[in-house]
Amino acid sequence: MNNQATVSRKLDHIKICLNKDVQAKTKSAGFDDVEFVHRALPESNLANINTKSKLFGHEFSAPIIISAMTGGHPVAEKINKTLAIAAQELGIGLGLGSQRAALENPQLEKTYSIAREYAPEAFLIGNIGAPQLVDGTIELKEAQKVIDIIDGNALAIHLNALQEAIQPEGDSNYSGVIQAIDKLAEELDVPIIIKETGAGISGEIASLLEKTGVAGIDVQGAGGTSFSAVEVYRAEEQGLERLKRFGKVFWDWGLPTVVSTVEVARATSQVEIIASGGIRNGLDIAKAIALGAEGIGIALPLLAPAFSGDVETVKSIIDLLVKELKCAMFLTGARAIKDLKNVPCIISGKSANWLTLRGIDISMYAQRSL
Numbered sequence: 178m179n180n181q182a183t184v185s186r187k188l189d190h191i192k193i194c195l196n197k198d199v200q201a202k203t204k205s206a207g208f209d210d211v212e213f214v215h216r217a218l219p220e221s222n223l224a225n226i227n228t229k230s231k232l233f234g235h236e237f238s239a240p241i242i243i244s245a246m247t248g249g250h251p252v253a254e255k256i257n258k259t260l261a262i263a264a265q266e267l268g269i270g271l272g273l274g275s276q277r278a279a280l281e282n283p284q285l286e287k288t289y290s291i292a293r294e295y296a297p298e299a300f301l302i303g304n305i306g307a308p309q310l311v312d313g314t315i316e317l318k319e320a321q322k323v324i325d326i327i328d329g330n331a332l333a334i335h336l337n338a339l340q341e342a343i344q345p346e347g348d349s350n351y352s353g354v355i356q357a358i359d360k361l362a363e364e365l366d367v368p369i370i371i372k373e374t375g376a377g378i379s380g381e382i383a384s385l386l387e388k389t390g391v392a393g394i395d396v397q398g399a400g401g402t403s404f405s406a407v408e409v410y411r412a413e414e415q416g417l418e419r420l421k422r423f424g425k426v427f428w429d430w431g432l433p434t435v436v437s438t439v440e441v442a443r444a445t446s447q448v449e450i451i452a453s454g455g456i457r458n459g460l461d462i463a464k465a466i467a468l469g470a471e472g473i474g475i476a477l478p479l480l481a482p483a484f485s486g487d488v489e490t491v492k493s494i495i496d497l498l499v500k501e502l503k504c505a506m507f508l509t510g511a512r513a514i515k516d517l518k519n520v521p522c523i524i525s526g527k528s529a530n531w532l533t534l535r536g537i538d539i540s541m542y543a544q545r546s547l
């Protein structure tokens with residue numbers, strides 16, 4: 178694909194995500210299946226609940242990352258600037274969108290590097306796609322360049338086999354991907370985070386990934402933004418009926434975020450886990466951490482205000498997430514983020530069914546104590 182095509186496809190994605198309903202339809206991320214046991218005597222002061230966290234060795238005021246969305250276009254520059262200002266002021270992390278466009282055309286670097294300009298201290302994550310590792314477009318030199326453009330703290334390699342398989346211009350060759358990840362993880366001197374883009378990561382894949390020495394796994398499960406949905410709308414705009422049907426069939430494909438988070442947590446011991454995909458409030462954040470994540474990612478709810486350059490709205494959405502997270506911590510007796518790992522929580526419904534069938538004992542979550 179040429180640079181113009183990469184850029185215009187990314188712009189299509191933004192427009193569609195702003196104007197259409199691109200979220201999962203028949204599948205939920207699973208947070209409704211998870212409930213905390215209310216603690217009527219919290220024995221703590223809500224005002225003193227502490228959400229400070231350390232992710233990949235970096236201090237966060239709360240364990241929140243604005244997930245990768247964009248770059249490569251003047252519209253993207255404004256979005257990244259807005260998100261960067263919010264991330265800097267709030268002390269949280271920010272992922273940049275795929276940096277392939279900047280590797281193809283250095284004139285587009287500014288649309289990403291603007292993030293570091295406005296977020297000098299925030300944890301910034303660079304982003305490349307796994308297919309570009311496989312086809313050799315990105316090797317150590319290019320990966321280092323991606324990091325240098327944003328003076329990044331980590332590099333996300335996104336896995337998007339589903340989207341690549343569906344979109345007409347997709348790069349659907351994933352043969353040799355684990356070897357390529359393994360090689361880069363050995364060579365690159367910033368932490369690598371392997372990130373799905375809507376279909377989740379299973380326990381089996383997580384243990385393969387852990388062996389490569391990557392530092393983190395962002396599960397990006399099903400239940401939030403669906404890139405099959407995005408492709409359905411693109412196909413519709415182009416009058417491509419067969420492609421539209423293809424996307425519809427796979428609209429809700431994947432492991433829901435809750436089961437993916439549990440599967441990855443149970444299969445690994447070294448990697449830091451980010452839960453993302455359909456995280457929509459601070460209670461979801463508390464649940465994701467209780468299930469084994471160290472932090473969470475959120476994208477779609479921030480896109481519209483970022484597109485309008487509205488820093489205050491981005492900040493107020495995140496402020497509310499933190500307030501809700503603190504409330505969930507208070508009501509479960511958790512004073513610090515790490516305490517959430519020990520509060521009892523009940524997993525029921527479809528998530529329980531899935532996890533039990535996969536041989537995971539979910540009673541330990543219900544019976545543990547702080």
Ligand SMILES: Cc1cc2nc3c(=O)[nH]c(=O)nc-3n(C[C@H](O)[C@H](O)[C@H](O)COP(=O)(O)O)c2cc1C
Nearest residue numbers: 194244245246274275335401402454455475476477
């Ligand atoms: C407009 C848009 C563009 C995205 N572009 C990328 C990308 O370039 N690279 C990537 O790893 N993820 C990308 N994502 C996926 C997000 O990082 C995130 O994982 C996903 O949207 C799930 O979170 P959500 O349900 O809170 O939206 C994009 C998401 C949106 C909404």
